[in-house]
Amino acid sequence: MSDPVYDLAADAALAAELAEEAGRILLDVRVSGRFEGKAMGAEGDHVANAYLVEALMAQRPDDGLLSEERKCDGSRLDKSRVWIVDPLDGTREYGEGRDDWAVHVALAVKGVATVGAVALPGLGLTLRSDRPQPLPPLNAPLRMLVSRSRPAAEAVAVAQTLGADLVPMGSAGAKAMAVVRGEADIYLHSGGQYEWDNCAPAAVALAYGLHCVRLDGQPLVYNRDDPYLPDLLICRAEVADAVTQAMASL
Structure with missing residues (x-):
């Protein structure tokens, strides 16, 4: 039996949509004034993870899921398609009010990082695997x-x-x-x-x-x-x- 065919373009669009929305949620937490420092990071991790897990389980219920902020039950190991997410990469930077933090949403297919979106909410940017751009010249010096x-x-x-x-x-x-x-x-x-x-x-x-x-x-x-x-x-x-x-x- 041949492997099923999936719509990776739809997966890429979903990854970007979820990463961007999680980023907006994190920015809302940061400007709410209710949290500071480590407490802000903990709240951000919690709410962004809850959003991503709920959305992926609803929209891709047959796929596996691995998140930094969710206990793994091992069921993903039997799946060929597994979403791998980091709701808040750079918790320290986020809590300090810096811009160098990110949201990661990826889909690994048979162990290969196939689809990905990395939101940089502090910069208002999302980089996507389905929309690559030409690379600029190398820096000198490197x-x-x-x-x-x-x-x-x-x-x-x-x-x-x-x-x-x-x-x-x-x-x-x-x-x-x-x-x-x-x-x-x-x-x-x-x-x-x-x-x-x-x-x-x-x-x-x-x-x-x-x-x-x-x-x-x-x-x-x-x-x-x-x-x-x-x-x-x-x-x-x-x-x-x-x-x-x-x-x-x-």
């Missing part, structure tokens, strides 16, 4: 994204080898989309992530023609029993070999 609080030693070393400038930024989604938008050229992460941290960003980045792999060169695989996915590289294809060689020299 620009490498690192964590605001704990830059990975590997990233710092690779940046030194390549003569790249370090660019501190908040959430994983914001960093990945900075490469998509041409604000940076390399996002190398080795400090530990989960599938919800990078599935939607990877789907968008792949659609834009970026190089997206694990640090050992293996593909990113989703909907595994253990959702821990500790490292990744998202970079311009033009510099992928140079980054790989720099990593090998460490």
